[in-house]
Amino acid sequence: MNRKQLYDICMEKLKISGNEDFEFDALCIFQDILRDKYPLFRSAEEVGAECEKTIRDLTERRCEGYPLQYLLGEWEFYGYPFRLNENVLIPRPDTETLIENVLEICRRQGMKSPKIADLCSGSGCIAITLKKELTLAEVHAVELSEGAVDIIKENAALNGAEINIVNADVLKRETAEMFRNMDIIVSNPPYVTAKEMAELQREVRYEPEMALYGGEDGLDFYRAMTSLWKTSLADEGWLLYEYGDGQHSDVEKILTDNNFKNITLTRDLAGIYRTASAQNRR
Numbered sequence: 001m002n003r004k005q006l007y008d009i010c011m012e013k014l015k016i017s018g019n020e021d022f023e024f025d026a027l028c029i030f031q032d033i034l035r036d037k038y039p040l041f042r043s044a045e046e047v048g049a050e051c052e053k054t055i056r057d058l059t060e061r062r063c064e065g066y067p068l069q070y071l072l073g074e075w076e077f078y079g080y081p082f083r084l085n086e087n088v089l090i091p092r093p094d095t096e097t098l099i100e101n102v103l104e105i106c107r108r109q110g111m112k113s114p115k116i117a118d119l120c121s122g123s124g125c126i127a128i129t130l131k132k133e134l135t136l137a138e139v140h141a142v143e144l145s146e147g148a149v150d151i152i153k154e155n156a157a158l159n160g161a162e163i164n165i166v167n168a169d170v171l172k173r174e175t176a177e178m179f180r181n182m183d184i185i186v187s188n189p190p191y192v193t194a195k196e197m198a199e200l201q202r203e204v205r206y207e208p209e210m211a212l213y214g215g216e217d218g219l220d221f222y223r224a225m226t227s228l229w230k231t232s233l234a235d236e237g238w239l240l241y242e243y244g245d246g247q248h249s250d251v252e253k254i255l256t257d258n259n260f261k262n263i264t265l266t267r268d269l270a271g272i273y274r275t276a277s278a279q280n281r282r
């Protein structure tokens with residue numbers, strides 16, 4: 001069977017399964033398995049039996065709702081490659097807003113070699129991207145899941161980023177006490193509410209629960225981390241959070257209640273309030 005014939009079969013299967021991105025997903029699977037960025041340029045080329053079987057298997061898995069990013073095992077975030085598996089949240093484009101916020105603060109404040117801690121690091125996408133963009137920064141990634149820590153190590157090596165990876169619970173005082181005088185603390189913690197957990201999209205159900213669930217109202221991590229980690233920040237240091245749709249006022253109030261100043265809420269590319277940045281005041 002040639003590439004075009006197999007592509008049409010896979011695309012049709014994906015379409016019937018209700019996948020709106022069927023063309024894109026089929027193309028990504030072909031690119032990955034045939035190791036060819038433009039697999040349809042040589043559409044009459046025969047596909048070997050082994051590749052055909054793998055392509056058909058991946059298509060089947062995708063039709064069942066298994067996330068494309070886990071199927072491929074690698075995805076781009078802020079232009080950098082990140083290896084992924086079911087131990088880590090799939091990096092979202094929304095989180096690039098958080099990266100932009102940190103870079104903007106560093107530019108504005110003239111910080112050339114800031115000390116940065118990324119809490120709840122997951123795949124390491126935030127910590128590693130910041131180290132790539134701010135090469136003189138001292139960057140720490142803190143993550144509780146051992147499976148995720150293995151992925152952060154892999155991604156740091158893949159991107160040639162020298163960061164300090166700490167396997168610890170961000171909700172424990174002793175973890176926060178390991179860090180002092182941070183210029184920037186950034187976090188995209190679990191923020192899905194109990195109600196939302198019951199209604200998760202099919203794809204999201206494959207992602208680790210501990211990366212998603214943020215307590216009854218989704219705000220447990222913001223409440224605990226804001227007071228716990230305040231003393232890990234330098235005077236006038238910055239705390240930045242990503243949060244879920246509709247949580248901006250609650251997160252803003254938590255920051256105000258903890259005596260932070262210069263609170264700025266930023267919308268993501270879809271126009272939804274997505275991040276908060278705030279400055280420490282002692």
Ligand SMILES: C[S@@+](CC[C@H](N)C(=O)[O-])C[C@H]1O[C@@H](n2cnc3c(N)ncnc32)[C@H](O)[C@@H]1O
Pocket residue numbers: 088089090091092095119120121122123124125126142143144145148168169170171188189190191210211212
């Ligand atoms: C929403 S994911 C964010 C991952 C990554 N920062 C990103 O933006 O894609 C939250 C991460 O927090 C981790 N986590 C959950 N509870 C934690 C805790 N108590 N201490 C440290 N990390 C925790 C999860 O394992 C998960 O990797």
